Amino acid sequence: MPVVLGRGISLLVVSHQDLAECSRGSSQAKLPFCLDYLSHLSDVDSARVAIYGDASSAALATDFVASDNRVAAAVCDGGLWRATRALASIGWMTKTAGAVDELVVAATRLRQARQLNCPVLIVAGGRGLVSAREASELQADCVGARIQLELFVSQTTSTAMGEIEKLRELR
Numbered sequence: 711m712p713v714v715l716g717r718g719i720s721l722l723v724v725s726h727q728d729l730a731e732c733s734r735g736s737s738q739a740k741l742p743f744c745l746d747y748l749s750h751l752s753d754v755d756s757a758r759v760a761i762y763g764d765a766s767s768a769a770l771a772t773d774f775v776a777s778d779n780r781v782a783a784a785v786c787d788g789g790l791w792r793a794t795r796a797l798a799s800i801g802w803m804t805k806t807a808g809a810v811d812e813l814v815v816a817a818t819r820l821r822q823a824r825q826l827n828c829p830v831l832i833v834a835g836g837r838g839l840v841s842a843r844e845a846s847e848l849q850a851d852c853v854g855a856r857i858q859l860e861l862f863v864s865q866t867t868s869t870a871m872g873e874i875e876k877l878r879e880l881r
Contacts, residue, residue: 719782720754724763724771741774749780758782763789776825785831790819790848791840820851829858 722744749756760783763771772789775781797815823830834845842863852859 718755718758720748720751720759722748722759722761722781724761724767724774741770742778745778745780756780760784761786772822772826775828775830776822779827781828783829783831784826785833790822790830790832791844816847816851819848820855820857823848823852823857823859824855826857829860831860831862833862833864835863 722741724741745759748754748759759781761771761775761781762784763769763786768786769789769792771784771786772792775784775786832840832845832848834840835842845861845863849859849861
């Protein structure tokens with residue numbers, strides 16, 4: 711997030727922890743008010759507000775970006791993988807894990823990406839939820855569909871001090 715400093719971008723950070731006591735619909739209803747508040751501040755360019763959601767917050771941020779075209783950019787990678795997680799969970803519970811149709815899952819992700827009204831950044835690999843392979847496939851699908859999606863892949867390196875994540879951009 712420090713990379714936005716000095717670039718004239720305002721950032722709406724979605725924290726699922728702060729919204730945990732709300733129902734999903736109620737928490738989604740609060741995000742437009744947050745964006746309204748930011749947009750009315752004198753030092754905020756309402757055309758340059760980005761949204762960031764990580765882990766559980768990513769799904770909230772993704773849903774918000776799909777429903778509100780005022781967001782200029784989004785980092786909300788996990789929201790596009792919600793269907794994948796749900797299908798994997800159902801497969802695990804029903805002992806039909808191998809029966810998940812990867813083409814259906816990929817089509818679902820692409821359909822969700824089409825609903826996003828702004829450029830999207832996905833961070834994949836490392837210790838994150840999204841594998842680099844899945845994210846690369848989505849990026850290729852998005853390039854073919856002319857959807858603005860950037861991909862950064864995180865790699866972890868073990869050191870004497872612990873694990874360090876290093877990001878690299880895929881083009």
